[in-house]
Amino acid sequence: MNKEKKETSTDSQKEVAQNTQKKTTQEKIVKLIQEKSLIINAVLLVLAMALSYGWYSTTNKTETFARISEKKAEKKVMELVKDNMVQPGTEVSIKGVTIEKGMYKAVLDVGGNEAVTYLSMDGEIFFPNAVVIADIEQKKAEAQQAADQAANIEPPKTEKPKVEAFIMSYCPFGTQMQKGLLPVTEALGPAIDFEFKFVDYAMHGEKEIEENVRQYCIDKKEPEKFLKYLSCFLKSKSMDSASCLKSANINSLILAKCANTVSEKFKIEEKLKDKSTWQGNYPPFDVYKEENEAYSVQGSPTLIINGETIQSKRDPASLLTAICKGFKEKPAACDKKLSEVVPSPGFGEGEGADSSGSCN
Numbered sequence: 289m290n291k292e293k294k295e296t297s298t299d300s301q302k303e304v305a306q307n308t309q310k311k312t313t314q315e316k317i318v319k320l321i322q323e324k325s326l327i328i329n330a331v332l333l334v335l336a337m338a339l340s341y342g343w344y345s346t347t348n349k350t351e352t353f354a355r356i357s358e359k360k361a362e363k364k365v366m367e368l369v370k371d372n373m374v375q376p377g378t379e380v381s382i383k384g385v386t387i388e389k390g391m392y393k394a395v396l397d398v399g400g401n402e403a404v405t406y407l408s409m410d411g412e413i414f415f416p417n418a419v420v421i422a423d424i425e426q427k428k429a430e431a432q433q434a435a436d437q438a439a440n441i442e443p444p445k446t447e448k449p450k451v452e453a454f455i456m457s458y459c460p461f462g463t464q465m466q467k468g469l470l471p472v473t474e475a476l477g478p479a480i481d482f483e484f485k486f487v488d489y490a491m492h493g494e495k496e497i498e499e500n501v502r503q504y505c506i507d508k509k510e511p512e513k514f515l516k517y518l519s520c521f522l523k524s525k526s527m528d529s530a531s532c533l534k535s536a537n538i539n540s541l542i543l544a545k546c547a548n549t550v551s552e553k554f555k556i557e558e559k560l561k562d563k564s565t566w567q568g569n570y571p572p573f574d575v576y577k578e579e580n581e582a583y584s585v586q587g588s589p590t591l592i593i594n595g596e597t598i599q600s601k602r603d604p605a606s607l608l609t610a611i612c613k614g615f616k617e618k619p620a621a622c623d624k625k626l627s628e629v630v631p632s633p634g635f636g637e638g639e640g641a642d643s644s645g646s647c648n
Contacts, residue, residue, distance in 0.1 A: 443593035449614030458492035459647035460633035465589035467631035505546035525636040587648025
């Protein structure tokens with residue numbers, strides 16, 4: 289008797305697991321169908337279309353290969369979806385089957401969601417998702433146009449430009465921007481109102497949150513020592529903050545007190561532990577939350593000059609040029625010859641490639 293109950297319970301558990309798996313598969317397939325940015329599926333689809341189209345052209349001439357009818361294609365698609373991709377009881381209907389690019393195109397209604405699928409004309413290959421290449425090319429062209437326009441944007445001009453660079457302390461592209469900006473801030477000095485700020489979430493774990501707080505506190509409490517510390521930290525491949533604190537002669541008591549105050553004020557540790565406060569997979573870092581929202585900061589690095597988001601190469605010479613465009617009257621420092629070498633991303637010294645990469 290106990291054995292029968294055990295077997296019945298096991299069967300029930302298996303059925304629940306199967307239904308759960310089918311439900312998850314259904315959700316994934318609808319999502320895949322609706323997202324038209326899956327390049328891998330696009331490539332596979334194009335290859336299949338090419339093969340199928342070649343087959344279609346051949347069969348029109350020789351009738352050598354098998355081709356299933358539209359009715360059979362409709363039936364096969366329905367069976368594939370109902371038996372493998374949706375939870376039992378989900379309403380599935382075919383709105384229509386047509387021939388497109390040498391393949392059967394089936395438009396489905398899956399639980400109230402429209403889905404477009406493709407089937408090879410011999411009924412052997414099924415594609416639950418498709419991407420129109422023309423759409424990809426158009427989006428790429430639009431993105432390039434937007435990038436070109438952004439590159440030509442100049443900041444408003446002021447007597448003393450306000451420069452804000454939003455970064456994550458362990459983002460390799462953020463550190464690349466920091467390394468490029470250090471010689472610029474040294475060259476321009478008090479002629480600009482400059483500050484490194486932090487993106488309002490941390491992608492690189494607790495160590496990044498700790499370093500963000502450390503840099504923030506040094507900058508606020510001992511600003512005359514900040515750039516020395518930062519230069520040391522960025523050049524150290526081992527990311528040895530302790531030795532850099534020592535070399536910059538940072539007061540450890542002042543730093544610790546500031547770190548505790550900042551953590552309490554912005555509930556940093558509390559939010560790190562409470563994942564309900566996270567932005568997706570990442571904990572918040574709210575020290576500059578208002579500025580992030582005001583500028584619509586999307587990632588690290590983001591360069592803001594006089595309130596305008598500015599695109600620039602990350603070598604010191606290019607960054608100097610970008611910032612100097614924000615002056616009403618350029619100071620002599622804008623004519624300084626700085627390095628045109630793009631720093632390497634990440635930590636350590638060295639040369640890197642020009643990149644628009646970011647952590648977002």
